[in-house]
Amino acid sequence: MAGKRKAYVRLQCAVCKRFNYFIHSSKRKADAGTKLEMKKHCSNCKKHTNHKEAK
Ligand SMILES: [Zn+2]
Numbered sequence: 001m002a003g004k005r006k007a008y009v010r011l012q013c014a015v016c017k018r019f020n021y022f023i024h025s026s027k028r029k030a031d032a033g034t035k036l037e038m039k040k041h042c043s044n045c046k047k048h049t050n051h052k053e054a055k
Contacts, residue, residue, distance in 0.1 A: 011051040013042045020044075021051060 011021035020042055036053035 009036060010054045011036065011038070011040065012054040013045060014050040014052055016042065016044045016049075018042065018044050019054065 007025040008022050009025050010019045011023065012019050021040060038051055039048050040051045041047070042049045042051070
């Protein structure tokens with residue numbers, strides 16, 4: 001049997017557009033239907049920036 005394909009979402013820095021975080025979508029089913037957005041540290045910008053969900 002083939003393994004389940006794991007769905008995940010990428011969090012993209014709103015400033016430099018880099019993908020800094022990868023999270024499994026199963027962890028956000030409580031937020032289903034809404035775009036994930038959070039403040040996270042970006043190693044490229046060297047500061048906390050807004051990170052948005054990208055497919
Ligand atoms: Zn950045």
